[in-house]
Amino acid sequence: QHVEVKATQSIRRVVGSRRVSGFFESREKRGEKEERRRSRDEMVTTAAMGSICGPQLPSRPVPVLKVGSSGRSTVRVRAAAAGRRGRRPQNAEGDFFVDERCIDCDACRWLAPETFRRVGGQSAVFRQPNSEEERFRALQITFPLPIDEQSLPGVYHCGYHSEKTYGATSYLIVHPEGNILVDSPKYKEILARRIDVLGGVRYMFLTHKDDVGDHQLWSKRFSCERILHSGDVDLSTADVEMQLYGDGPWSIGTDFELIHTPGHTKAIKMQLDSVRKFLDMDFLWILPGHGRRERFRDVDEKNSALQAFLAAKALKYDSALVA
Incomplete structure (x- = not known):
């Protein structure tokens, strides 16, 4: 132990x-x-x-x-x-x-x-x-932990990163129309009980096929509806309750929107096109599945950071094409 x-x-x-x-x-x-x-x-x-x-x-x-x-x-x-x-x-x-x-x-x-x-x-x-x-x-393992109770209430880091998802970060969003579990943490009953206290899970949104992990165990535990884009469905996820088709966006409830951002499991150019979508959106937090969370002071700072990222990646992409 x-x-x-x-x-x-x-x-x-x-x-x-x-x-x-x-x-x-x-x-x-x-x-x-x-x-x-x-x-x-x-x-x-x-x-x-x-x-x-x-x-x-x-x-x-x-x-x-x-x-x-x-x-x-x-x-x-x-x-x-x-x-x-x-x-x-x-x-x-x-x-x-x-x-x-x-x-x-x-x-x-x-x-x-x-x-x-x-x-x-x-x-x-x-x-x-x-x-x-x-x-x-x-030793921080008393998950789920709130991301920021002041500026981002109701959003939790689930912890219990799984080798099945290469350590992807899973989040729980507490919502009045039903909580949303984003991607799969490692299944542990003690975590499930703590999620019960927060209201359980109505939807399990799987961002892409690499991070589905223990989705079947979570689905069985909470009888939640799993959501995954049809382009990422394979034998292990063929029984998901909701498959998304086309380019979206799609809505869950009255104020929750799913935006299609292909690229991680597709070509790099698709990834850059996906990031460009965010320039027109009003948000201040990025909570990635892999990597470090980012909070911006305002939309201008967010757009400046994204534009710098796009410029650097586009240059690298163009250099690779020339090579």
Whole structure:
């Protein structure tokens, strides 16, 4: 077990990823172990795929770190077996580290940039967290988390990035006509229960075929309607409830619009054309499936950033054509 987090406010207990021991045990014995495991508090993986390991502490009662002035949330860390997972040598010396299972999805680096950096094609701890607040950020797994309660109310980062989607970021949008889950986090019942508290899921919008992940499990859990463009439907998503055709846009309810932006799974020129659509739209946030979220001061700043991006990509695209 790598990390244990206890948040007294809304999540009872979260324990890092486990490794099943005794592969050749009898089915009965494994079944007994599984039953005992289920009877405990819910077991979940860490936000960054279970590859971020917590402090290796001696076997004694686990200390509790209180986070924030209110003291309502607490963090507890349980020892990881030394050498159980391959600790990357690029990590700074200390309790926190990233092991060799890292898939370079970037999630930990933008969640806690003061602790994690990219080194040698994977994430690594470049500076050990010093304060209790930094330690909490490094262990941040009490998802879903609000993006910005002031300027973007009702939008949550689901966490639980999945290797099936190469660490894509999933979001939950709380909406009076039914909540919308955008792309698929790794399926975990403890996350589903927290989403229940926020009103469940009516729609699951799958942006493209690479990020569908555990869509079937989420669909079964919430009986939600899955939405995917017909151009991205394959055997694994043939049973989605709503397929989008044409170039859109399409509306969900009274004030939610889906805009077709092909390119990620098509040619680069289509991607540039998709970005150009955003120049005429009034928004201040970009919440990507892969990459770092962006907030702009105003529409002018947003358009300036997009125009600079388009110019740089167009130049690179033209150079590639000449080559």
